[in-house]
Every structure is written in structure tokens, then in C-alpha cells.
Amino acid sequence: MERNIHPILASYIPVVEGLAKTFGSHCEIVLHDLTDITSSIIAIHNGHISGREIGSPVTNRALKALRTAKISKENYDLNYRNDTIKGKQIKSSSIYIKDEHGQVIGSLCINIDMTHLAIAQSVLSDILAISDKRESDKTEESFPPTVSDLMEQMVADCLQRTGKPIALMQKEEKIQFIHELDEMGLFLIKGAVQHVADLLDVTKFTIYNYLDKK
Structure with missing residues (x-):
């Protein structure tokens, strides 16, 4: 089209x-x-x-x-x-x-x-x-060839700053992780919520609930 x-x-x-x-x-x-x-x-x-x-x-x-x-x-x-x-x-x-x-x-x-x-x-x-x-403006810019590469790079960057693998995160750490990804703009990408939900082994609704927790 x-x-x-x-x-x-x-x-x-x-x-x-x-x-x-x-x-x-x-x-x-x-x-x-x-x-x-x-x-x-x-x-x-x-x-x-x-x-x-x-x-x-x-x-x-x-x-x-x-x-x-x-x-x-x-x-x-x-x-x-x-x-x-x-x-x-x-x-x-x-x-x-x-x-x-x-x-x-x-x-x-x-x-x-x-x-x-x-x-x-x-x-x-x-x-x-x-x-x-x-x-406060120290975001290093990456130039991914695909949307999948962009999402993976953003998640990897966030994990690097967090300093802890997803498997070892407690609930509050996961909530903080989700909010940092949101601040980076990840969830403006279609399919990003499901992608992160799969990484955390939770449902999309759990991600939305985490986002509601300030």
C-alpha cells in the first residue's frame, strides 16, 4: 500500500x-x-x-x-x-x-x-x-536498521543502567524498569508492550498495571 x-x-x-x-x-x-x-x-x-x-x-x-x-x-x-x-x-x-x-x-x-x-x-x-x-541530556543515539533492533537496543541500554538481569528483579525493580522504558519512549512503538511482557514473562495487562503505579 x-x-x-x-x-x-x-x-x-x-x-x-x-x-x-x-x-x-x-x-x-x-x-x-x-x-x-x-x-x-x-x-x-x-x-x-x-x-x-x-x-x-x-x-x-x-x-x-x-x-x-x-x-x-x-x-x-x-x-x-x-x-x-x-x-x-x-x-x-x-x-x-x-x-x-x-x-x-x-x-x-x-x-x-x-x-x-x-x-x-x-x-x-x-x-x-x-x-x-x-x-540531563546524555542520551546516546543509535541507528537501528529495523524496529526489532531498536526495541532490543533500548531494552539492553535500560538493563545496563539497571545493573541487574530480569531474572533476578523483584516486583518493585520490575516496576521501575517498566517506567524507565516508558520514559525512553519505548512504548510509543507498536508491539513494544507485548515484547516487554514476553521478556518479563507477564501479561500485557500486568505491564499496564505497572505503568499505572507512580
Whole structure:
């Protein structure tokens, strides 16, 4: 079935190609449709930088921004550093796209591979400048090729911070685990509740009950 793309987002598709041709093969340009987070990428050029393609899902950083409504207050997230794409040094910016009612419907993302430029860092210091981020905003962004990979990565990240395997968790720890996943935006993904329920060996209704416990 052909995808129904908002006209405002559709107007950005040639912009993606134009920017990619302007900045060259070391710059990945991505257009996300944030109304469908499971296959949000509707246009991408130089996808070899992150290994993604049209139909790949939204990133965990964007999910958290959606969950916390951060992008409804800000129009962009500029010059943040990514060292998580296949060991490359990446400088990223995300510009949020809103509809005629002011609702966020998409984002235009720029990922510059600075790996080779870093050799000449002293000369290109202005290009390589990375803005300081608040201590509370330390989410490392991952670029999964599929929704399943995205969910598994988010669960793994949460487990790493928790420091305890699921099999050893007590009830209160499971509740805290569920709330942390919710804050990360995991449950915005269709099927995520069932996925976590299977991991915890409980029902979906138990997950919803845990979410209700503040």
C-alpha cells in the first residue's frame, strides 16, 4: 500500500537530495515522518554512513524527544556528537518540521562523518565544534536498521543502567524498569508492550498495571 505522506513533508524530499549533493558523500541527509515511527525514514541520501534506508525506524533519541514533548517546544537540536555509528565520529543536527497546526510531523536530520576531518582538526576547528549539552541530556543515539533492533537496543541500554538481569528483579525493580522504558519512549512503538511482557514473562495487562503505579 502506498504511503500517504503529508504535503509539507513531501516538499522536503527534494531538499534532502539537494543538501546531499551539496555537502557530498560524507554527509547523510535523512527525512523522517514522525507520524509513523516504525518506518519513519521517507527519504535518505548517503545512507552508507549509518547503514539505514527508506523504511528504517526513528532513532531512540527522537523517541525520547517525542515522549518528553521536547520537540514541541524547540524547533531543532543542533551540533550534537554521535560516536555510535560503526565507530565513526559523527556531528548531527535535527530540524523539526511542524504542520499548519504547529504539531510536529517530521524531522530533517544531518549527519556529517567527521572521521577523516578529525585528522586536520586544528585547521578545521570551526567545522568540528560541538555544542555543550546539559547534563540531563546524555542520551546516546543509535541507528537501528529495523524496529526489532531498536526495541532490543533500548531494552539492553535500560538493563545496563539497571545493573541487574530480569531474572533476578523483584516486583518493585520490575516496576521501575517498566517506567524507565516508558520514559525512553519505548512504548510509543507498536508491539513494544507485548515484547516487554514476553521478556518479563507477564501479561500485557500486568505491564499496564505497572505503568499505572507512580
